[in-house]
Amino acid sequence: MQISLFITCFNDTLFPETGRAMVQLLERLGHTVTFPMEQTCCGQMHYNTGYQEETIPLVRKFVDVFEGAEAIVAPSASCVGMVKEFYPKVADRADDKVLAGKVDKMIPRVFELSQFLVEELGVEDVGAYYPHRVTYHPTCHSLRMLDVGDAPVRLLRNVRGLELIELPDSEQCCGFGGTFAVKNAETSTAMLGDKMCNIKSTGAEVCTAADNSCLMHIGGGLQRQSSGVETVHLAEILASTE
């Protein structure tokens, strides 16, 4: 299949290794990947913070870039959630019927990586090898907005060498929430504290998730505590081989 990578601005800039892992993984599975260079940002931060007017040009841009794509796959549940849930609303706000039509047509072809692998490609064993104790944090947007269900867990269970340890209270939000982490830093930190306690209680070496944004927050906290637990995006685990 011809897959268009939607790497997201956040991953492009801060976590390029996640994008590289996706390329490796999807090519290993026999697909052709392209990266439309014109892509930038889905506008989630703007939209969620209340800058909805500023989101309009970003939605137009996204649609221009990905309009003809067969499948658009991203390593970020929250950015995919933005496109699927809110692009129609932005098009409404722009009062642009043409844009709304294009958005509607595009949405069924936008996927989060794990959901794409399991539900679209029907692959649960991607032939990965990762000899570590891992715990999985389901991010709120992957869980409640995209409904990825146990797709990530199924993929992880088939990784050779990997010991998957269940995270207590896993469905509790980590406290990131985009600009929430700065606007309400103290509350965010209190939530992070409980998340870190739960992660550490598993004895895992690695905490993984389908969103680098939450992982950046969790990882930043774990590192400040010198906890020794690392945060690694799901794509990187799935791309690993012997």
Next chain:
Amino acid sequence: MSKKAEHTPTFEESAKAYLDNTQLRRNIGHATHTIRDKRENVVDEMPDWEALREAGDAIKTHTMRHLDEYLLQLEESVQEAGGQVHWARDAEEANQIITGLVKGKKVNEAVKVKSITTDEIGLNKALAEEGIQALETDLAELIVQLAGDEPSHILVPAIHKNRAEIRELFKEKLNKDELSDRPEDLAEAARLYLRKKFLNAKVGISGANFAVAETGTVAVVESEGNGRMCTTLPDTLITVMGIEKVIPRWRDFEVFMQLLPRSSTAERMNPYNSFWTGVTEGDGPQEFHVVLLDNGRTKVLADEMGRQTLNCIRCSACLNVCPVYERTGGHAYNSVYPGPIGAILTPQLKGLDDEGAASLPYASTLCGACYEVCPVKINIPDVLVHLRGKIVDEQKRNGGLKSKFEPEHIGMKLLSRAFANSKRYERAQKVARSGQKLFADEGVISKLPGYLSKWTNTRDLKAIPDQTFREWWRQRDE
């Protein structure tokens, strides 16, 4: 509200004090987790729960769309049954009506039950100014009242207090020398105190969970039976309700009487369900008044997206699952409506020009747990984002009004411009990468200045690596 709102503290300002109070966090964490787990169990028993939620949503949405008609019908039914209806545009008007009614009875005490709506309008204070004491009879409300405190939860107003704290309070305020902290003993102490009050009460004031347009019936559901005393023993009963509490038909109870108890107290049915219709000679109150309160609700109704907020049946399920509420408790919201529902209801009722109220839509990570449990399917995260949009639009209209929002405003604008063009975006990436050199040490940033220091106070930040993904891709393609 038409008057310019007073300054109320922002959520961020208020939350600080509560976050540091470990006892409070433990009390609330314990209580919310207990109710949360119980709720899940009793909801899981229901094979048709999703269908019930759909029905609840549908009835409420329909009612809101025809609210004017149903309210007129309610007025007519109440009058036909021998009751009187009063319309109150705002808090002041409602308080005037109610104090007028109580004063007319020449009493200096009224028993009161189950009404956050009366807290919303500050009724107790208005009555006190006229020399009338309103006595809370709901156990938790009584605790809060005796402590001179404010409720911190819609349904469990004293959720922030533990048993030992309550025992101390009762010993002092109810003149008890000896009292254990067993729930039964605490309840008994309150009961003995309240019984005396009930038997002498001439006026009862209640809230309403629902009011049926078709029959004029008002309903209150509760756990203790004190509400029933309030609504049956006094000669005069005054019910205060927000106009959104009306439901069209008697048979709509079928839906809400299943949704509400399971979502709120995690019970299959409430121990006491009281319904009253007008007056009946020789039985119960001989005078019955309903005060229909607007106080900003018609304004909410006018906003197509925000309107669903009025579908709320005040079950408080959203509070009990909210990770933010769990950490800060209800007082941080500076409103009688705390938690996720408060974060959308308060700013809509008070107006977005109230700084404190306007901070509430930001008191959420948009994790979606509230939407998942809401028995009438109010999409709280959606409304939160919608309100954030209105707040930002408002700030822009007023020329960037609040200076502390200005850097964010400028930043967002610049970012939007950069993101709209991939060349500009790539240049911005490079600028950021070289700019961070001042702060980064071996790929980690532990201290950032200004606004962003709020991040690095507790978390490290990964530095921007030397090569972006697109740079790598370009290289690979060559």
